[in-house]
Amino acid sequence: MGFRSVLSKPFAAYIVNQQKKWSAIPGRYQQQIFENIIKTAASTVFGKDHGFGDIRNYDDYRKQVPIKDYEELSPYIKQILEGKSDVLWPGKPEYFSKTSGTTSGVKYIPITKASLPNHINSARNALLSYVHETGKSKFLDGKLIFLSGSPELDRKAGINTGRLSGIVNHHVPAYLRTNQLPSYETNCIDDWEQKLEKIIDETLHQDMTLISGIPPWVQMYFDRIQVRTGKKIKDVFPNFDLFVYGGVNFEPYKAKLFESIGRKVDSIETYPASEGFIAYQDSQREEGLLLLANSGIFFEFIPADEYFNDHPTRLTIDDVKEGVNYAVVINSNAGLWGYSIGDTVKFVSTRPHRLVVTGRIKHFISAFGEHVIGEEVEKAMKYTIAKYPETEIVEFTVAPQVTPKEGLPLHEWYVEFSNPPSDLSAFEKELNLQLQKFNAYYDDLLSGSILRNLKIIQLRRDSFIEYMKSQGKLGGQNKVPRLSNDRKIADELIKYELQKND
Structure with missing residues (x-):
């Protein structure tokens, strides 16, 4: 075994031990995050506008900070884009994650120095949870591919700006960078079909062990490989053992994907968003994704059938029940406050809090x-x-x-x-x-x-x-x-x- 697979096991044991601590009493950790982010942002423009200095508890917060979507937060984003500091969070964001909005055109979601570990460490910890539970770590010694957007970044008001996957690409740990594919140059190709052909050129004769991406685009990658080789993916990449995905429900794509591979492989589901990494699959045996209650985000949940009410019920993690459809609201060290990310989830367990993504509140x-x-x-x-x-x-x-x-x-x-x-x-x-x-x-x-x-x-x-x-x-x-x-x-x-x- 290589050094990555050997060293991953004690580190995985440490991460999972910490994970068990906060997931056993998530309400306590959520309260700590709540108090910390309110105190830290009290002197920001948003904090002053919403009386953060007078907030003593969650009830105060609910009264003073309404639920909002991007359009309602955009006046504050505009101030940052005009060059102002201390608007939503102290200082300026490290990055803007650029994403497409349904009614607002391009959205610029702030990622701060404080919130960056949420995006980087969560993906890592999903893999480490898998290593700890299964004992499988050999995949870390092979080649890993992340089918993602371009890592090229623009500048907006002096702030690096790009797709979330491209931003994260700049923070892949050094111990994984040497076995990461595709190359930086290939990843920067804008045209997807041209990029895909180049990715195949670079990976076809490599020892691919982990493949990550949104299922329909991974399927397209597999289809093109099969056209070139006439072989199942298992025969092209015999050591491919782990598929990591997020963004969509895997079920509709599973049969076709496994048919292309030629056998079943283990999979890990993740729930990343530009606004924050929400949850990941921490177990191959249990249903659902573990809500990340100790990662800089204070979560609120609105019963989905109340979402469009004038005064919907707002619940903390201690109040949610299994089997109820909730809209997800986040408050974070990225400077997002009462922010509805547009997703709906349902808890399949509250010991610990594991959820499934059920859809979009507007879809x-x-x-x-x-x-x-x-x-x-x-x-x-x-x-x-x-x-x-x-x-x-x-x-x-x-x-x-x-x-x-x-x-x-x-x-x-x-x-x-x-x-x-x-x-x-x-x-x-x-x-x-x-x-x-x-x-x-x-x-x-x-x-x-x-x-x-x-x-x-x-x-x-x-x-x-x-x-x-x-x-x-x-x-x-x-x-x-x-x-x-x-x-x-x-x-x-x-x-x-x-x-x-x-």
Whole structure:
């Protein structure tokens, strides 16, 4: 064994021991973080505007700091972009993480010197948790690839600015830098397809042991390798043992990915965001991701069905319950306050606090009050595929069709199959039944003849790749929304509908 794999084990034991301490009493650590960040930011522009000096407890905080999204925080971001210091956090941010907003265009999320360890150490600790639990560390001696955005950074108001994955790339530990791929030069290529071909050139004859990235783009990497070699990934990379992913639910992609590999490999799910690293999978045996309660973020949770109320309930980690859908709100040493990151989660355990990501608070279908969410459509697809195991999908998204040319309104599922079901009509009926099970309102609307059964729109090969390319969002950390309450995506995807003579 190499020195990395040998040295990782005692370090992993130390990290996991610390992890057990704070995860056993997360409320106490959350309170410490709360007190520290309020005190530290009291003299900032935001702190003065919201009376941080008078805040004595969480109740005071809830009264003085409303929930906000990026648009409502943007006046403070604008001050930083104009060159001001001590706006949201003392001094100036170390970085701006540049990300796309749904209504605000480009968003600039601050990353401070204090918050940087949250992004860097959390990814490391996810791997160390795996090493400690499984005893497997040999993968650290091979080549590791992180399919990510460009590490090239711009400057905004003297602050380094770029994609989160690119920023993090600059902080890969030295002991991993020597076996990290692709090269810096290749990682800087903007065109995803050109970059992917270059990545394959660099990795094809290497001893790849860990591959990390968003599943659909990793699948594209695997597909291109198979075209070049005619081999399964296990035969190209025989020591590939660990897949690390985040950003999307793995379930819809799992069958196709493992089929491309030719065998199952272990996987670690992570939950990173530009606003902070929220959680990671700390166990191969337990469901869910461990909420990082001791990493510079004070979390709040809003019951999802109250989110759009004028005064929604705001809960701390001590108040959450299993099985309830919550919107995630963060307050952090990056200078984000009462900030809704737009995600919804559900706790599957509170001893310790492990969660699953259920969707986006603004990504739902409720054209008729059904409020179907991402978790429900993904579960419906998962259980339907289980009944038609020959089926493999590349990607799918769902949209309402309120004004069809004939008949009642319906939900349209835009699906690209890599291997379609043997009986598409039966598959479609089963999918509809599964969604009825997971959403009672949808069931009621069908029973009341307000909606008719869903319809699958089968798309041509590479439809989602072509769509993402047309939007300038091919590769990197970009994701297709699982569902929308409008037809912006659907009206673009219909161009790729698979015709019977295709």
